[in-house]
Amino acid sequence: MAPLFLACVVWTAYYLYRACPVIPPLVWCLIGAWLAVASTGAIQIPFLLLPPLLFILWVTFRRHSFVDKVNLKLITMLHTVRIGVEIVLWMLFGAGLIPIVMTFEGRNFDIFAGITAPIASLLAFRGGKVNRTLLGVWNLASLCLLINIVSTAGLNRPAVLMTMPFVWLPAFIVPVVFASHLFVLCRWWRGTL
Numbered sequence: 001m002a003p004l005f006l007a008c009v010v011w012t013a014y015y016l017y018r019a020c021p022v023i024p025p026l027v028w029c030l031i032g033a034w035l036a037v038a039s040t041g042a043i044q045i046p047f048l049l050l051p052p053l054l055f056i057l058w059v060t061f062r063r064h065s066f067v068d069k070v071n072l073k074l075i076t077m078l079h080t081v082r083i084g085v086e087i088v089l090w091m092l093f094g095a096g097l098i099p100i101v102m103t104f105e106g107r108n109f110d111i112f113a114g115i116t117a118p119i120a121s122l123l124a125f126r127g128g129k130v131n132r133t134l135l136g137v138w139n140l141a142s143l144c145l146l147i148n149i150v151s152t153a154g155l156n157r158p159a160v161l162m163t164m165p166f167v168w169l170p171a172f173i174v175p176v177v178f179a180s181h182l183f184v185l186c187r188w189w190r191g192t193l
Contacts, residue, residue, distance in 0.1 A: 019074035038171035052175035082114030
């Protein structure tokens with residue numbers, strides 16, 4: 001489980017780096033420091049999410065020049081990481097570490113966002129034009145799936161998400177996936193797709 005999950009972390013970082021080449025080195029250092037702090041297990045899940053989410057909201061709504069430089073096709077492909085994450089969650093359930101509601105056998109349908117990400121990317125960016133409607137609807141629907149599993153995890157608070165390396169799910173992967181939706185939806189709303 002842990003090797004597959006670490007591959008998900010690397011996949012997320014890789015696509016974030018490729019889709020957002022304008023992220024300054026200082027921010028990468030802050031991300032590394034945040035992951036180091038999170039790995040201690042001293043911070044509870046709601047507080048693991050809060051600082052990254054506040055930073056993401058600030059960047060999205062105050063730094064339009066940054067958001068406008070995000071590669072929308074690559075940031076859409078980043079969501080394929082959700083397939084691996086959902087497989088890891090299913091394996092954790094099999095090991096008795098999380099409840100079934102947090103898997104695709106329960107109430108977690110987040111895997112559909114990962115499966116449909118390549119299709120959405122292909123259809124939304126073909127012919128040199130951006131299909132604004134498709135991209136916007138897909139991001140809204142996938143954001144709802146993310147909110148569903150985050151709220152389910154928040155209600156269940158499985159202890160395994162506070163252990164290494166799985167603590168990086170709420171500390172890193174979830175905020176990056178959230179940010180990728182927010183960046184696209186911000187540009188969709190402003191009409192700069």
